[in-house]
Amino acid sequence: MADEVNERRSTTRRNYMKYGGALVGSGLLAGCTGGDDSQNTVTESDSTPTATETTTATPTETTTEDSSYSVTIEPVGDVTFESVPQTWVAENASWGDMGVSLGLEKPSAIVLTGEYRTWAYEDIPGLSTGKEDMISLWQDGISKETLLEIDADVHFIDPNYMTNLIPNWKRADVTEMAERLSPFCGNTSFSTYSWHEDYPYYSLYEATEKVAQVFQRMDRFEALQALHDETVSSIQERLPPESERPAIGLLSPASTQPEKYYPYRLGETTAYKHWHDLGVSDAFEGSDIQSFTSDRGTIDYETLLDVDPEIILFYTDEHWTRSEFRETYLTFLQDHDVASQLRAVQNGEVYPAGGMYQGPIINLAKTERAAKQLFPDVFGQDEQLYSRQRIADIRDGDV
Structure with a gap:
């Protein structure tokens, strides 16, 4: 019975969302720390091209008549979505906060929920600090069973993170979960790693833009970036x-x-x-x-x-x-x-x-x-240097 459920889920998921390109862009051929290159490095040859692949397009444009669209996220490459994802998983609190900043509910799971510090949400109108419904993926490792149970529409997890930092995960395991569930298309940008040197580290707002493209919320992203730029500029003027x-x-x-x-x-x-x-x-x-x-x-x-x-x-x-x-x-x-x-x-x-x-x-x-x-x-302890209400408005779509 469990195999039948998983097969139905796999078939449905493949119809819903498909990779639109290589798991790793051209040029990511260097070895990774901690193991054999053939096992631990996600490379271009690992992708499974299909007749439904499309070229990268502006995220607000459709690439086929059924409203699919593509987003390029290194190291995965082009990822095609048949419709906007509804559920998601984040590698860490950085990606979690990116989605929440764009007005999404918190992710269904992250690797370690204890590392998601939500104190900054306390004075944002309408934003809860609670994480009660969020699952920690890490339970003495990350299991396929946990991922299958969560059944997310997209995983903002760098595939090379899985094969280099998670015990017992190989390239084939990531490919299997991507095919049975949905893409692994994050970029580990909070810290440097030897296996990350052949593809770019995203800045905070470059990564947030990728999340906005996936969830089709570019208007919110642009408003957030404007708020950030105005806030940082006003602070820097006083330094x-x-x-x-x-x-x-x-x-x-x-x-x-x-x-x-x-x-x-x-x-x-x-x-x-x-x-x-x-x-x-x-x-x-x-x-x-x-x-x-x-x-x-x-x-x-x-x-x-x-x-x-x-x-x-x-x-x-x-x-x-x-x-x-x-x-x-x-x-x-x-x-x-x-x-x-x-x-x-x-x-x-x-x-x-x-x-x-x-x-x-x-x-x-x-x-x-x-x-x-x-x-x-220079800055008073009770002084607010950024607008909490503006964040709430942006989350609500008032841009």
Whole structure:
């Protein structure tokens, strides 16, 4: 009976939505970390061309008489949709927030729901912070059974993410799920990976535009981008000269009473967008300290003292309010024999950095919070630097 249900689902899904091109664009032929190239790299030869393939078109245009349309999303290439998807899955909170920013309901599932920080939704009219109905795909790995049960119309998950970071997933498994369910057409842009170097990393708004194209919400996307540009421009006009902006040290504490930290270098991926928009620099620049994402190493207080950042920001496993953070982390640091020697600790310049993931709404919230943390003499703590109501209006289609 289960096989019959899956076969009916597979047939229906293939009629509903089909790949319109290669799983990976031409040129993605380099090897990937963690395994044999033939198993772990999704390449152009893995696609299954059909007579229904179409060329890439402007997303608001139809490519066939039955209103199908194509969207190009690297590394997959051209993806053809017979109609606008209704249900979706996101690789992480960045893609989840992109869809929510465009007025969609939250995705049916993401890899880890705990990494979807929805605090930024609290003061957006009509937007719930709840994640009760969202499924965590990760349960000691990601199973095909979970994906089949969710039965989403589109997966904003980079296929190379699945084959390089998810245990036991091979190229054939991704192809099978794409054929039985729907495309895997995300782009892992929040962090750098060796297997990602042969296709572009999308900026936050490049990725959001892809979501808008898939869901046919380009009017909302353009309004969001305009709001972002206006907000960032107005903030930047008030910033002090570059020579007076701080160098920040981004760290992930190993515990709430940390003796070691995972350092993060100020990279170019979507995770660091708000720091770049605020024009701050990396306190670890010029040091031998490597990013946690490259060698997984930790540093201790003696190493941190050699750099002695002006401002320290913590990536943590949960969302902390300013008062909770100071009571938990800053108090510990101030009482620590070595940590108390850091100038950031002595000056009370230690703050929560939030999570790594961000779409348009979370980015605006993180930019506002970071501006107030780094430049308290310029931006008042009670000042709103972006319009919550405008976000609500855009989500509702009032563009």
